[in-house]
Amino acid sequence: MTRSHRFASWIYDRLLSLHGDSLRMQYGEEMKHLFWEQLRDADEVGRGTVASVCRSVAYETISLIGPVYLANARLVAISTLAASAITLCFFAGFCSNAAVPVVHGCSKENPSQEPSATQSGxxxxxxxxxxxxxxxxxxxxxxxxxxxxxxxxxxxxxxxxxxxxxxxxxxxxxxxxxxxxxxxxxxxxxxxxxxxxxxxxxxxxxxxxxxxxxxxxxxxxxxxxxxxxxxxxxxxxxxxxxxxxxxxxxxxxxxxxxxxxxxxxxxxxxxxxxxxxxxxxxxxxxxxxxxxxxxxxxxxxxxxxxxxxxxxxxxxxxxxxxxxxxxxxxxxxxxxxxxxxxxxxxxxxxxxxxxxxxxxxxxxxxxxx
Known part of the structure; x- marks a missing residue:
């Protein structure tokens, strides 16, 4: 795992510490394992997958932590900033690592958009x-x-x-x-x-x-x-x-x-x-x-x-x-x-x-x- 990946994992551990004890106990290890696998997979697939991982991490951080601590603006801000740090970490790591095939496209290409089902929730x-x-x-x-x-x-x-x-x-x-x-x-x-x-x-x-x-x-x-x-x-x-x-x-x-x-x-x-x-x-x-x-x-x-x-x-x-x-x-x-x-x-x-x-x-x- 690259230095940027290790740093992202460290931040992710800090995010998990903000979750309730029950959520960490039931889902924490599974969330971490999936996150690590996404990092490894992104290395091989390319930038579209990297962008997808970034968006997903940012969304999940806010959606999981935000509602619980909605009354506490400080913790919501921490969640948002931490998610942003992970996103920046991804882009810094993948855009500077010459071993990754997307090194020349980081500042020019728009991240791919995931298809989504018609909203009827x-x-x-x-x-x-x-x-x-x-x-x-x-x-x-x-x-x-x-x-x-x-x-x-x-x-x-x-x-x-x-x-x-x-x-x-x-x-x-x-x-x-x-x-x-x-x-x-x-x-x-x-x-x-x-x-x-x-x-x-x-x-x-x-x-x-x-x-x-x-x-x-x-x-x-x-x-x-x-x-x-x-x-x-x-x-x-x-x-x-x-x-x-x-x-x-x-x-x-x-x-x-x-x-x-x-x-x-x-x-x-x-x-x-x-x-x-x-x-x-x-x-x-x-x-x-x-x-x-x-x-x-x-x-x-x-x-x-x-x-x-x-x-x-x-x-x-x-x-x-x-x-x-x-x-x-x-x-x-x-x-x-x-x-x-x-x-x-x-x-x-x-x-x-x-x-x-x-x-x-x-x-x-x-x-x-």
Whole structure:
């Protein structure tokens, strides 16, 4: 990681310290890991991705911290200034590093604009009287309702914008801000996976979304939608896993490198995130249309200096094994390796996610006729 990247990570840690304890406990490590992966991916992709990362970091900082501390102008100002510092850090680092292919275009090109779905969002009363923000687009009479799940793996609903703008052309598609994010109410206390599942269910039914749904989950969001499907089986018609986490990953990674993630023995952390304790096995299975999308751009071993080359290679191999395992959890399961994609596939290869959703939708329609 370059000096500018390390500096950006240091600032990001300071931003996390401004968040409430519950948000840091439930989402902090995941947010940091995604941020680091975005930095690495931006190095390889180019300036459009760099600009996207900058805009996203700035937005998430203000949207997450701003509403909580709205009465305190000083903290809001700190959030805004810190986000600006990260943005400046990105541009300074990428425009001066001769190893990056965009070095000659920094002062001349306009950052690429991300497509966004037509705005039709609303606040929906759900989950104990709290309000959650829901954004639905596309024709509600076309295909199954697609839910781009958040609350784990991805933050505010805008993170799905590139995917949603494609899916809305052939289906009804919804994304949302979970409690504690974006425009949804900010609720104190811990929000374990079981509670997040119930919040999802309350939201979908309060908004009268037509089911059954195609659930799409990225990273730890894959665990979230599996938990939802397990709890509300009849609500789900199909699943798309986007480089999904796996319930066994903490203890299996620890068997390779005990220092890779110290949380692997933290029972509260594991239960809160829907992960399994050491030696426990995932029992979930369901024969619904299912597509697993896997990244092909793996993190370099230089990103994990505490690991040996052998340990790093084994960790990457284990991730592939997790994806293979998930694809075998349904007799209709399919594994697709997406060329040129890292973990942030929703930004880098939204067309691959959209195609997977379309294919699952077609399979559902075929099976019901």
């Amino acid at each position: 609303r606040l929906v009363p759900a989950s104990g009287g709290y309000k959650m923000f829901l954004e639905c687009t596309g024709d509600s009479h076309k295909g199954a309702t697609v839910i781009l799940a958040t609350g784990r793996g991805i933050g505010p609903y805008q993170e799905w914008s590139k995917v949603q703008s494609r899916v809305e052309t052939f289906s009804h598609v919804c994304s949302y801000d979970p409690l504690g994010f974006g425009q949804s109410d900010h609720v104190e206390g811990a929000h374990p996976m079981s509670e997040v599942v119930e919040n999802m269910h309350d939201l979908f039914h309060a908004a009268q979304l037509q089911g059954p749904y195609i659930l799409v989950g990225a990273s730890l969001g894959g665990v979230l939608i599996r938990r939802y499907e397990e709890r509300y089986h009849t609500d789900v018609a199909g699943l798309v896993f986007v480089d999904s986490a796996h319930e066994e990953q903490e203890w299996r990674d620890a068997a390779i490198a005990p220092n890779f993630d110290p949380e692997w023995k933290n029972t509260k952390y594991l239960q809160g995130n829907g992960l399994l304790a050491p030696e426990q096995r995932l029992r979930w299975r369901d024969d619904v249309p299912l597509v697993v999308l896997e990244r092909t751009d793996l993190p370099t071993c230089g990103a994990f200096p505490e690991l040996s080359q052998h340990q790093c290679d084994q960790i990457n191999l284990a991730w592939h094994d997790f994806q293979v395992d998930l694809s075998h959890r349904s007799k209709y399961g399919e594994l697709r390796q997406i060329a040129g994609s890292g973990h942030a596939m929703h930004r880098q290869k939204p067309e691959a996610i959209s195609q997977a959703i379309l294919d699952v939708n077609k399979q559902i329609l075929t099976s019901t006729h």
